[in-house]
Structures are given as C-alpha cells and as structure tokens.
Amino acid sequence: VFAEFQALATHGALGWKAFAIDGTQYLAVANNYNDASYNIDSKIYRFDGSSFIEFQSLATSGAREWEVFTIDGAHYLAVANGYTEDSWTHNTNSKIYRWDGSSFAEFQTLATNGACGWEAFTISGTQYLAVANNYNDKSYSIDSKIYRWDGSVFAEFQALATHGALGWKAFAIDGTQYLAVANNYNDASYNIDSKIYRFDGSSFIEFQSLATSGAREWEVFTIDGAHYLAVANGYTEDSWTHNTNSKIYRWDGSSFAEFQTLATNGACGWEAFTISGTQYLAVANNYNDKSYSIDSKIYRWDGSVFAEFQA
Numbered sequence: 417v418f419a420e421f422q423a424l425a426t427h428g429a430l431g432w433k434a435f436a437i438d439g440t441q442y443l444a445v446a447n448n449y450n451d452a453s454y455n456i457d458s459k460i461y462r463f464d465g466s467s468f469i470e471f472q473s474l475a476t477s478g479a480r481e482w483e484v485f486t487i488d489g490a491h492y493l494a495v496a497n498g499y500t501e502d503s504w505t506h507n508t509n510s511k512i513y514r515w516d517g518s519s520f521a522e523f524q525t526l527a528t529n530g531a532c533g534w535e536a537f538t539i540s541g542t543q544y545l546a547v548a549n550n551y552n553d554k555s556y557s558i559d560s561k562i563y564r565w566d567g568s569v570f571a572e573f574q575a576l577a578t579h580g581a582l583g584w585k586a587f588a589i590d591g592t593q594y595l596a597v598a599n600n601y602n603d604a605s606y607n608i609d610s611k612i613y614r615f616d617g618s619s620f621i622e623f624q625s626l627a628t629s630g631a632r633e634w635e636v637f638t639i640d641g642a643h644y645l646a647v648a649n650g651y652t653e654d655s656w657t658h659n660t661n662s663k664i665y666r667w668d669g670s671s672f673a674e675f676q677t678l679a680t681n682g683a684c685g686w687e688a689f690t691i692s693g694t695q696y697l698a699v700a701n702n703y704n705d706k707s708y709s710i711d712s713k714i715y716r717w718d719g720s721v722f723a724e725f726q727a
Contacts, residue, residue: 422467427456433482437491437515443468444493446479454478454499460520472519477501477508481583483534487543487565491515492523494545496531506530506551512570524569529558537586539593539615545570546595548581556580556601562620574619579608585634589643589667595620596645598631606630606651612672624671629653629660635686639695639717643667644675646697648683658682658703664722676721681710697722 428449435442441463450456458479462471478499485492493513500508510528513520530551537544543565552558557579564573580601587594593615602608610631614623630651637644645665652660662680665672682703689696695717704710716725 424459424461424468426459427451430480431482433484433493435484435491435493442471444482444484446481446495447476448478448480448498453501455501458482458495460493474511474513474520476511480531481533483536483545485536485543485545493520494534494536496533496547497528498530498532498550506553510534510547512545526561526563526570528561532581533583535584535586535595537593537595544573546584546586548583548597549578550580550582550600556603560584560597562595576611576613576620578611579603582632583634585636585645587636587643587645594623596634596636598633598647599628600630600632600650605653607653610634610647612645626663626665626672628663632683633685635688635697637688637695637697645672646686646688648685648699649680650682650684650702658705662686662699664697678713678715678722680713696725 426445427447430446430448433444443461445459447456447458455477457473458476460472461468476495477497479495480498481496483494495511497508497510499506507529509525510531512524514523528547529549532548532550535546545563547561549558549560559575560578560581562574563570578597579599582598582600585596595613597611599608599610607629609625610628612624613620628647629649631647632650633648635646647663649660649662651658659681661677662683664676666675680699681701684700684702687698697715699713701710701712711727714726715722
C-alpha cells in the first residue's frame with residue numbers, strides 16, 4: 417500500500433511537475449492563491465536522498481501549471497500564469513526559465529490571457545510550445561497560441577481560435593502530429609465542440625470537431641497499437657448538471673470515433689497508466705451538484721472496454 421511519505425506546504429496548488437536533471441529529482445508546484453493574493457511564489461523542491469527540500473522560489477501570478485522540456489540538452493521550465501494583481505487582470509505574462517547549471521533563471525516572457533497550461537512537443541526535431549489561453553477579461557472566445565523555437569528564443573508560430581481553453585494534448589499517429597484542445601465555455605454555452613488539429617507540414621489545420629460538455633482535459637493512450645483519446649467533461653446544459661458523461665474515442669484509421677461513455681461527476685481530468693501490461697484509466701471527479709467529497713474512479717481494460725475497477 418501507499419504510506420504517507422512527506423507533506424509540503426502549498427497555496428491553492430493546481431498541479432505538480434516532476435523532472436530530473438543530472439540524476440537529481442525535482443518537483444515544481446504551481447501555487448495559485450494563498451487566501452490573500454495570487455501574486456505569490458511557486459516552489460521547486462529537490463530530493464536530497466531522503467526527502468524533498470525547498471530548492472528555489474519563483475515569483476508567479478495565479479500559477480496554474482508547469483511544463484518541462486529540453487532543447488539541445490538544456491533544461492527549461494514554463495509556467496502558465498493566470499491572473500495578476502499588478503493590474504487586476506488575466507492578461508499577464510507567463511514565463512520560461514532555463515537551468516543555468518545550479519538553478520533556474522528567467523529566460524523569456526510571453527504575453528498570455530488567463531493561461532491555463534502549456535504543452536511542449538517536437539516536430540522533426542524542432543521544439544514547439546502551445547499555451548491554452550482561457551480568458552482576456554472580456555471574453556472566453558480568444559486565440560490560444562503556438563510558439564516555435566527559432567534557435568535562440570520562442571517566436572509566435574500560429575494562433576488558433578479557442579473557447580475558454582483549459583488545456584492542449586499533443587500526440588502523433590503514423591508520423592503525423594496532432595493537437596487536441598479542451599474547449600470549456602464560449603461566453604454562452606458549455607455544450608460546445610472541442611477541436612483536433614493536424615499539422616500539414618507548414619501549420620496546424622482543423623482536423624476534427626468533437627461535441628464536448630464543459631471539457632476540461634484530454635488524455636491520450638494506446639492499447640495493442642490502437643490509439644485512444646479520453647475527454648473529461650465537467651458540465652452539461654442538457655440538464656444543467658455536473659453529472660455528465662465523459663467519452664473515450666478510438667482512432668478508426670482516418671478519424672476518432674466514439675468508443676465508450678463513462679458516467680462522471682464534474683470530471684477534471686483523466687490519467688492513463690499501465691500495470692503489468694494492462695491499461696488503466698483514472699478519472700478525477702470534482703463535484704456532483706451536491707458535494708465535492710465524492711468518489712473518483714479507476715477503470716481497467718477488460719480486453720474490449722473499460723470496466724470500473726475501484727472507487
């Protein structure tokens with residue numbers, strides 16, 4: 417069983433990112449709010465052989481997520497800042513930090529709009545970063561951005577129209593790169609399409625629309641060579657409830673087709689993992705219209721579909 421190993425003080429934490437540099441393990445936490453301010457430090461912890469100790473503090477503004485990646489052996493961390501009190505706005509800068517050999521130093525600033533997350537991926541050896549812009553103080557229907565490494569910094573590569581975007585998921589099928597965005601809200605409705613984009617060699621073009629209900633996250637995985645996408649749906653206006661179905665889609669050779677429906681409660685995310693070759697999916701259930709203290713579920717692949725394994 418799992419026994420508690422360590423407790424670390426956090427402030428409205430929205431996520432962790434684990435990574436290693438030269439054999440040393442680190443953990444970065446996105447601290448969002450401390451009961452008084454969004455302009456607070458997020459922390460990086462280093463494993464010293466027996467526990468995680470505070471290694472570095474980085475000033476963040478309503479931090480929502482960290483992303484980690486490497487370019488030519490150099491280590492980078494990107495933070496999605498969602499809100500700043502400097503001017504009381506969601507239109508705040510997100511930051512990229514580079515490892516200087518002993519700590520992370522600020523490397524580049526990118527203007528974002530209520531950023532909810534970064535997704536790092538490569539195409540033909542070139543590094544890209546996609547940011548999910550959620551809100552610009554006036555509208556949720558705004559552009560999210562893709563940046564491309566130009567050899568020295570990240571330059572804007574493409575803008576894509578999104579609607580309350582909460583995250584991107586990058587994946588490849590048969591050598592072709594795809595990006596799926598979780599569109600949550602479009603200023604009028606949660607029952608909107610989320611999109612899959614395909615890289616055509618020069619830019620990302622819309623490939624497929626999938627009906628979602630307050631989508632919050634995509635997860636991607638493969639089983640016996642078959643490609644799957646799972647969406648966490650958080651809210652539906654069909655009956656004005658958080659108790660809505662989340663969906664799994666399977667690649668049919670040319671597009672994604674609906675494969676399985678699973679009942680969820682304000683789902684915030686999926687995590688795919690394997691144990692001894694068997695595929696599992698865990699869903700984070702957030703709210704059932706009455707309580708936040710509810711069961712989240714783990715599903716196990718039974719050879720043909722996912723069956724509930726544990727609550």
